[in-house]
Amino acid sequence: MTFTRAILRRPGSDFAAGLTTADLGAPDYDRMLVQHAAYADALRSLGLAVEVLDPLPGFPDAYFLEDVAVVVPELAVVTRPGAPSRRGEEDAIGVVLSRYREVVLLQHPATLDGGDVLVVGRTVLVGLSARTNAEGAAQLGRLLEPHGYSLRAVPVSGGLHLKSSVNWLDGETVLVSERFATAPELSSYHRVVVDEEPACNTLSVNGTLLVPAGFPGARRKLERTGLPVVEIDVSEARKMDGGLTCMSLRL
Numbered sequence: 001m002t003f004t005r006a007i008l009r010r011p012g013s014d015f016a017a018g019l020t021t022a023d024l025g026a027p028d029y030d031r032m033l034v035q036h037a038a039y040a041d042a043l044r045s046l047g048l049a050v051e052v053l054d055p056l057p058g059f060p061d062a063y064f065l066e067d068v069a070v071v072v073p074e075l076a077v078v079t080r081p082g083a084p085s086r087r088g089e090e091d092a093i094g095v096v097l098s099r100y101r102e103v104v105l106l107q108h109p110a111t112l113d114g115g116d117v118l119v120v121g122r123t124v125l126v127g128l129s130a131r132t133n134a135e136g137a138a139q140l141g142r143l144l145e146p147h148g149y150s151l152r153a154v155p156v157s158g159g160l161h162l163k164s165s166v167n168w169l170d171g172e173t174v175l176v177s178e179r180f181a182t183a184p185e186l187s188s189y190h191r192v193v194v195d196e197e198p199a200c201n202t203l204s205v206n207g208t209l210l211v212p213a214g215f216p217g218a219r220r221k222l223e224r225t226g227l228p229v230v231e232i233d234v235s236e237a238r239k240m241d242g243g244l245t246c247m248s249l250r251l
Contacts, residue, residue, distance in 0.1 A: 001073060002206055003250040006048045007096060008040055011063040012055030015240065019061055019083055021160070024239045032236035036063070039210075039247060042232055046205045048250070053096065062089045064246040067113040067131075069093050070140065071249055074147040076101035077140060082111040082131030093249075100251055104143055112136030115161030115246050120168050124151045125185070127162025154185040163245050165200050169209065170227055175200055192225065194218040201243030210244050 016027045040050050056062035061083075068090040070077040076097040078090050094103050106112055116127035117140070124144055126137040134153070141151035158179060159165050165177040166186065173190045177197040180186060194200060199218030203210040209222055213231040222229050234243055 003046075003048055005051065005100070005251040006040075006043045007051050007053065007065060007249045007251070008036070008043075008247060009053040009063045009065045010055050011036055012057065012060060014060045015063065017060040018240050019085065020240045022239050022241055024235075027236045027239040035233050035236055036247070039232055039234070039244070042210055042230060043205065043248065046208055048205070051096075053092075056089060056092055059086065059089050061086055061240070062092075064115070064240075064242050065093070065249050066246045067115050069097060069249055070112075070114050070117045070119075071097065071101060071251055072119060072144065072147065072149070074102070075143070076103050077143055078103060078105045079112045079114055080106045080108065080110050080136065082113050082129075082133070082136075097249075106136060106139050109133070110136035110139045112140060113161060114249075115163050116156065118163055118166060118168060118174075119149075120172070120174065120189070122149050124149050125154050125162065125166070126151055127154050127156040127166075129156035129159075129161060131161065132156075152185055154183065159197070160241050161246075163201060164241075164243070165197060167200060167202050167204070167245060169202070169204050169222075169225060170207070173225065175202055175222070192221055194221055198238060198243065201245055203244040205250065212238070212243060 044050050078094050111133045113131040116132040118125040167175050175192045177200045181193045196215040196218045199215035208228045213233045
């Protein structure tokens with residue numbers, strides 16, 4: 001789909017108190033704000049109207065906005081985050097999304113993070129991870145099926161989310177880490193395999209690939225696709241287990 005809008009949330013001054021398993025050093029708030037602003041500018045340069053929401057007090061991970069909703073052209077599904085400390089973030093996004101889409105909600109006992117959901121055409125790949133359970137995937141499938149989508153579950157045995165390791169590039173081509181290179185659930189796609197796993201968190205927007213800076217091997221492979229490649233520094237988000245896909249909702 002062609003995106004016309006992106007919704008972001010500015011990181012709060014407490015962002016370093018968020019959940020993380022990374023061991024990449026202490027995050028820097030001022031640098032995070034600079035990088036977040038550059039990310040917003042990159043989306044604007046690709047033709048998107050960018051709406052930046054204020055920080056959400058008490059929720060240091062709330063700038064990872066993608067986790068609280070799954071948006072397709074027909075509707076927006078507000079999720080139920082898998083980490084208990086993030087429950088409540090989703091309450092704030094429904095009102096915003098209702099300006100652009102019909103909004104529906106997942107219900108207990110579902111857990112689902114948007115970082116585990118990858119839409120490729122009319123197929124929705126859902127990672128079953130520590131944050132997304134089978135009930136979350138099933139509820140999402142029931143909500144999307146009437147709109148012509150089919151759901152395919154993908155076990156995630158390592159990494160935080162499916163999109164930490166797998167992302168759509170163009171057409172029937174996906175970018176994957178080596179751990180997903182032979183995943184049977186992805187066998188119908190052409191796979192670009194890279195060994196620099198953080199580079200897999202690449203965001204395709206209107207025919208341009210936004211890629212995390214610092215992974216030259218992956219960049220060379222992505223340039224061979226013929227798609228324009230733009231590097232974005234997301235070092236501070238990576239310290240908090242985040243990246244390019246999770247910092248916005250694209251509509």
